[in-house]
Amino acid sequence: MLKYIVKRIFIFIPTLIAISLITFVIGINAPGDPVETILSKQQGEGQSVKGLADESAYISMRHKLGLDLPLFYFSITNSTSPDTLYRIAKTDVRDNLAHLAFIYGSWPNVAQYYSAIKQFENHLNIIKPDSSNAENLNKAKAAVSVLYTNYEQDKIATLLKKLDTVISIRTNSLELVSVNFNAVKEAEKNIIDNKSSFSKYIPVIHWYGFRNQYHHWLVNFMRGDFGISYQDMRPVGPIIWDAMKWTMGISFISILLAYFIAIPIGVKAAVNKGSRGEKITTSGLFMLYSLPNFWIATMLIIFFCGGDWFSWFPAPGAAPIPTDAPFMYHVTQGLYRLILPLICWTYTSLAFISRQMRGGMLNVIGQDYIRTAQAKGLSENVVIWKHAFRNSLLPVITLFANVFPLLLSGSVVIEEIFSIPGMGQVSYNALIANDYPVVFADTMFAALLTLFGTLVADILYAMVDPRISFTKATA
Amino acid sequence: MKLKSLLYIFNPAKRADDALQKVEGAAPSQSYWMMVRKQLGKNKLAVYCLRVIYLLIALALFADLLANEKPLACSYNNHTYFPIFRAYAVNMGIAEWPTELQNVEWKKLNYNWSVFPPIPYLPGNIDEANVHSVSPFATQQVKSTRWRHWLGTDELGHDIFAAMIYGTRIALLVGVVSMSIATLIGLMLGALAGYFGDDRLKVSRIGLIFNALFFVLAVFYAFGVRSYILSDALAGSSLLFFVQVLFSLLIFLAVMAAGNLLALPFNRLPFFGKKISIPIDIIVSRIIEVMISIPTLFLIIAIVAIAKPSLMLVMLVIGATTWTGIARFVRAELLRIRNLEYIEAAHALGYSEMRTIFRHALPNAMSPVLIAVAFGIASAILTEATLSFLGIGVPADTLTWGALLSEARSKPTAWWLAIFPGIAIFITVTVYNLLGEGLTDAMDPRLRK
Numbered sequence: 001m002l003k004y005i006v007k008r009i010f011i012f013i014p015t016l017i018a019i020s021l022i023t024f025v026i027g028i029n030a031p032g033d034p035v036e037t038i039l040s041k042q043q044g045e046g047q048s049v050k051g052l053a054d055e056s057a058y059i060s061m062r063h064k065l066g067l068d069l070p071l072f073y074f075s076i077t078n079s080t081s082p083d084t085l086y087r088i089a090k091t092d093v094r095d096n097l098a099h100l101a102f103i104y105g106s107w108p109n110v111a112q113y114y115s116a117i118k119q120f121e122n123h124l125n126i127i128k129p130d131s132s133n134a135e136n137l138n139k140a141k142a143a144v145s146v147l148y149t150n151y152e153q154d155k156i157a158t159l160l161k162k163l164d165t166v167i168s169i170r171t172n173s174l175e176l177v178s179v180n181f182n183a184v185k186e187a188e189k190n191i192i193d194n195k196s197s198f199s200k201y202i203p204v205i206h207w208y209g210f211r212n213q214y215h216h217w218l219v220n221f222m223r224g225d226f227g228i229s230y231q232d233m234r235p236v237g238p239i240i241w242d243a244m245k246w247t248m249g250i251s252f253i254s255i256l257l258a259y260f261i262a263i264p265i266g267v268k269a270a271v272n273k274g275s276r277g278e279k280i281t282t283s284g285l286f287m288l289y290s291l292p293n294f295w296i297a298t299m300l301i302i303f304f305c306g307g308d309w310f311s312w313f314p315a316p317g318a319a320p321i322p323t324d325a326p327f328m329y330h331v332t333q334g335l336y337r338l339i340l341p342l343i344c345w346t347y348t349s350l351a352f353i354s355r356q357m358r359g360g361m362l363n364v365i366g367q368d369y370i371r372t373a374q375a376k377g378l379s380e381n382v383v384i385w386k387h388a389f390r391n392s393l394l395p396v397i398t399l400f401a402n403v404f405p406l407l408l409s410g411s412v413v414i415e416e417i418f419s420i421p422g423m424g425q426v427s428y429n430a431l432i433a434n435d436y437p438v439v440f441a442d443t444m445f446a447a448l449l450t451l452f453g454t455l456v457a458d459i460l461y462a463m464v465d466p467r468i469s470f471t472k473a474t475a
Numbered sequence: 476m477k478l479k480s481l482l483y484i485f486n487p488a489k490r491a492d493d494a495l496q497k498v499e500g501a502a503p504s505q506s507y508w509m510m511v512r513k514q515l516g517k518n519k520l521a522v523y524c525l526r527v528i529y530l531l532i533a534l535a536l537f538a539d540l541l542a543n544e545k546p547l548a549c550s551y552n553n554h555t556y557f558p559i560f561r562a563y564a565v566n567m568g569i570a571e572w573p574t575e576l577q578n579v580e581w582k583k584l585n586y587n588w589s590v591f592p593p594i595p596y597l598p599g600n601i602d603e604a605n606v607h608s609v610s611p612f613a614t615q616q617v618k619s620t621r622w623r624h625w626l627g628t629d630e631l632g633h634d635i636f637a638a639m640i641y642g643t644r645i646a647l648l649v650g651v652v653s654m655s656i657a658t659l660i661g662l663m664l665g666a667l668a669g670y671f672g673d674d675r676l677k678v679s680r681i682g683l684i685f686n687a688l689f690f691v692l693a694v695f696y697a698f699g700v701r702s703y704i705l706s707d708a709l710a711g712s713s714l715l716f717f718v719q720v721l722f723s724l725l726i727f728l729a730v731m732a733a734g735n736l737l738a739l740p741f742n743r744l745p746f747f748g749k750k751i752s753i754p755i756d757i758i759v760s761r762i763i764e765v766m767i768s769i770p771t772l773f774l775i776i777a778i779v780a781i782a783k784p785s786l787m788l789v790m791l792v793i794g795a796t797t798w799t800g801i802a803r804f805v806r807a808e809l810l811r812i813r814n815l816e817y818i819e820a821a822h823a824l825g826y827s828e829m830r831t832i833f834r835h836a837l838p839n840a841m842s843p844v845l846i847a848v849a850f851g852i853a854s855a856i857l858t859e860a861t862l863s864f865l866g867i868g869v870p871a872d873t874l875t876w877g878a879l880l881s882e883a884r885s886k887p888t889a890w891w892l893a894i895f896p897g898i899a900i901f902i903t904v905t906v907y908n909l910l911g912e913g914l915t916d917a918m919d920p921r922l923r924k
Contacts, residue, residue, distance in 0.1 A: 295897035409772040
């Protein structure tokens with residue numbers, strides 16, 4: 001048994017690595033720049049990062065988050081994309097340069113163009129603005145910052161033309177930078193003149209070694225360091241832990257409730273097969289199974305939480321329970337507020353489990369040994385509960401493994417509607433905000449829990465059914 | 476009677492058959508699918524569900540005629556027009572609008588006579604007189620009962636009934652397209668895993684090397700080189716994206732085929748030509764395990780949240796994440812079938828593996844697939860509704876059932892925004908689930924009488 005469990009846990013490892021890779025691939029494709037998000041949050045909403053002082057802040061934050069490393073152990077790209085591309089700090093500039101190189105097929109030329117713009121910008125920044133040139137200087141700076149993120153030839157051409165007119169005005173000091181500007185123009189001309197359209201079709205492998213984002217994340221994850229959230233710079237561990245307490249607690253109560261209600265219903269439905277009551281119960285359960293839980297949640301809120309009808313329950317997201325309240329008040333109030341979410345959480349799995357229970361029970365009742373038991377003259381109750389029930393419990397127990405991921409998925413919507421700060425809401429908010437450290441950790445934990453659930457179900461299966469043995473060839 | 480006896484002349488064997496039947500009173504040897512159909516026909520509930528599904532399909536197909544701002548037929552300036560049908564023709568580029576009907580407000584025209592559809596609104600129409608969610612029972616600012624919003628309006632003044640009808644179209648489209656994708660993936664992987672198992676897929680060493688190498692190349696040429704084209708297409712129309720994806724897949728297949736062709740001459744070599752078996756069953760089972768270990772909704776939200784809202788993408792992602800059920804069924808079924816004697820016979824006859832799988836093995840594994848598809852459509856529709864409810868994935872201007880429902884969240888007093896779309900989702904999901912249930916029963920040999 002122990003050997004089997006250890007073996008199973010070893011099989012988990014490749015699965016978990018695959019899951020981490022999937023989340024990682026999704027994460028690196030997310031739009032937006034986390035560094036910029038954090039910095040603009042620190043400086044106050046709505047401000048974007050500009051200027052030299054901010055650039056160094058950007059670079060140090062990028063380093064702190066570990067985003068200045070290559071993404072993976074290796075990369076397979078086309079030959080226009082250099083292996084040092086990740087060193088360019090700003091995401092949008094980096095993407096734009098890669099695009100330019102892709103179109104014109106020569107990275108050295110693009111790099112020259114980039115450094116020419118950079119030089120030009122630096123010189124622009126040195127010029128002291130005064131009344132004669134302030135307007136033109138700002139125009140020029142704005143045009144340069146747009147130049148960083150443009151790859152279309154005609155757009156670059158218009159920008160350059162615009163800069164040309166601004167700089168060639170003799171009355172201001174801008175002509176000092178005309179040398180640098182000419183360098184930019186030449187670099188641009190060089191890119192276009194030396195276009196090669198074939199180099200993008202040549203694949204190249206770059207090897208980066210272990211100093212990469214994925215490796216760092218994986219190693220830290222195994223050490224128990226899940227990184228920091230991009231949303232509020234809190235460490236991810238406590239965030240997940242707080243959320244997990246909610247979701248696990250509610251899921252646990254809900255699974256218990258579901259099993260306690262579903263099993264008797266399923267058994268009764270199977271025993272009284274064909275009766276009118278059974279038909280109503282079965283079809284009722286079926287409908288329950290098809291009811292979308294977000295609809296039920298919305299309806300419950302509309303009809304029972306204030307609104308125009310009954311206000312039996314507080315509206316979701318109501319004021320928290322005061323912390324100095326007596327303990328029992330906490331418990332009763334907490335449970336009271338959880339009634340509606342629990343209903344939504346439970347009914348789907350309840351319908352699912354009882355339908356399975358009924359099916360399993362029907363299978364068993366058809367068996368010969370039940371007829372034997374009845375023929376022996378055993379009472380109906382003994383036959384049902386002692387002979388039939390115990391054997392049909394088997395498949396229902398393993399359902400635990402199926403119900404659990406269902407609950408986790410369901411938690412997204414229900415927690416969102418009832419504003420419960422559980423795993424579902426946390427991951428949903430993190431996904432919407434592209435807060436990938438949280439998403440990574442969340443998905444990994446959800447997957448771990450699911451795998452663990454499958455393992456527990458298998459072990460339970462073995463404990464209930466003596467015929468199953470894991471010591472022989474099973475996997 | 477005469478005709479029948481005439482037929483016997485041409486087919487004497489049939490006479491014997493019929494005679495035998497009369498004696499035994501049994502049905503003629505019928506095909507499996509006929510039997511399933513007959514069995515399903517006995518299930519009253521399933522028959523009703525099928526009818527509801529037909530009704531939903533009709534609603535989706537004829538949505539333009541049921542709810543539209545244009546009249547079905549009208550006479551304007553003494554000319555008779557059929558504007559809705561004309562709109563089809565204009566969209567196809569066959570016809571053009573007459574100048575007097577270009578960019579008109581259809582409801583404000585002075586018709587000689589006009590026949591409007593039952594619901595004279597489009598889901599996108601905004602009725603300025605009835606904004607801020609007017610209840611179906613409240614007094615509405617409409618000209619007459621003909622223009623009433625029978626199911627009320629939402630915050631912006633959209634007609635709920637029209638939105639519901641067009642929502643049917645989206646729901647069914649999502650169900651069918653995403654399940655087609657899921658079936659395609661599920662059938663392929665399930666068949667590979669089930670038919671070949673861990674021992675029967677034999678590839679030469681050089682073939683393995685070439686396949687791995689060309690797989691990387693194929694991904695590079697099909698998706699890497701075309702990544703900018705693909706992302707541009709994704710921002711554009713769904714159809715364009717679909718065509719581009721298809722083109723990428725073609726490139727992928729072409730590169731893989733080239734790799735396998737190149738490997739052929741090396742198969743004669745002593746070391747490289749040695750065949751080794753690939754444990755394809757283990758590989759596919761691991762992939763399935765990975766897929767079911769990630770909560771599906773997390774994965775879908777993650778993928779949908781990073782891209783621009785697009786219905787096509789939602790369908791693709793739902794399809795690409797829900798194939799595991801079908802794959803498991805097909806795998807289990809083919810694991811059983813591959814040991815049957817007729818497959819051995821097919822091998823003995825020298826049929827190719829492809830032919831054996833597609834012509835002989837897979838058709839017999841189709842029944843569980845059909846069941847899984849019925850249930851899968853239900854869950855795909857539910858998933859899309861959930862996504863729209865959360866406000867991700869589907870473009871904001873597309874009024875789906877889920878999007879209508881989410882409006883009810885911000886306005887709890889507007890019960891009609893919650894009840895009608897909810898019932899629509901519920902009915903659609905239920906009929907597909909019941910159909911799946913009916914199919915399960917119909918295909919269960921134990922229940923056959």
